Amino acid sequence: MKNFHPTGNCPIRDILSRLGNKWSMLVLITLDANGTMRFSDIHKSIADISQRMLTVTLRTLEADGLVTRNVYAEVPPRVEYYLTDTGKSLMPHVENLVNWAIEYMSGILENREIKEAAFIQQQTI
Numbered sequence: 001m002k003n004f005h006p007t008g009n010c011p012i013r014d015i016l017s018r019l020g021n022k023w024s025m026l027v028l029i030t031l032d033a034n035g036t037m038r039f040s041d042i043h044k045s046i047a048d049i050s051q052r053m054l055t056v057t058l059r060t061l062e063a064d065g066l067v068t069r070n071v072y073a074e075v076p077p078r079v080e081y082y083l084t085d086t087g088k089s090l091m092p093h094v095e096n097l098v099n100w101a102i103e104y105m106s107g108i109l110e111n112r113e114i115k116e117a118a119f120i121q122q123q124t125i
Contacts, residue, residue, distance in 0.1 A: 018064055023049055023057045025094060028083070031067065032091045036082040066090065 019025060023046070030045045031037060037045075043054055058081060061067040066087035072078040083091070 018060060021057075023053055024061060025097075027054070027057050027061060028066065028087060028090065028094060029098070031081060031083050032088070032094075036070075036080050038078065038080055042081065061087070 019028075026046050026049070027042065030042055034041070034045070039054070039058070042058075043049065043051060046054070049057075058067060058069065062069050062081075065084055067081050068084050070080045070082070072080075
């Protein structure tokens with residue numbers, strides 16, 4: 001792979017450090033599937049994410065230019081989120097990753113079980 005640098009200024013390291021957490025991809029996928037959404041709707045769509053973690057994740061994605069936050073001067077205030085063009089350009093790659101995970105997950109889980117069982121057996125000897 002060109003432009004991959006295992007040390008120093010590596011663009012993939014930077015991107016993965018921002019998107020490789022538990023929640024970022026789920027937020028991106030949710031916004032891609034539903035279009036413009038309010039905070040509460042995103043929160044309802046993603047099981048187990050706390051309000052604080054959703055706030056942090058949305059702020060990070062906004063800072064990276066993947067999500068736009070629109071605040072409307074209304075009472076009560078209305079805030080909506082949607083993917084930017086940059087965020088939309090990422091989604092085919094996310095879809096490929098999701099499809100890869102679906103295709104290979106059972107084999108990965110099987111390998112994990114085998115390795116974990118071997119490790120446990122080795123520890124009891």
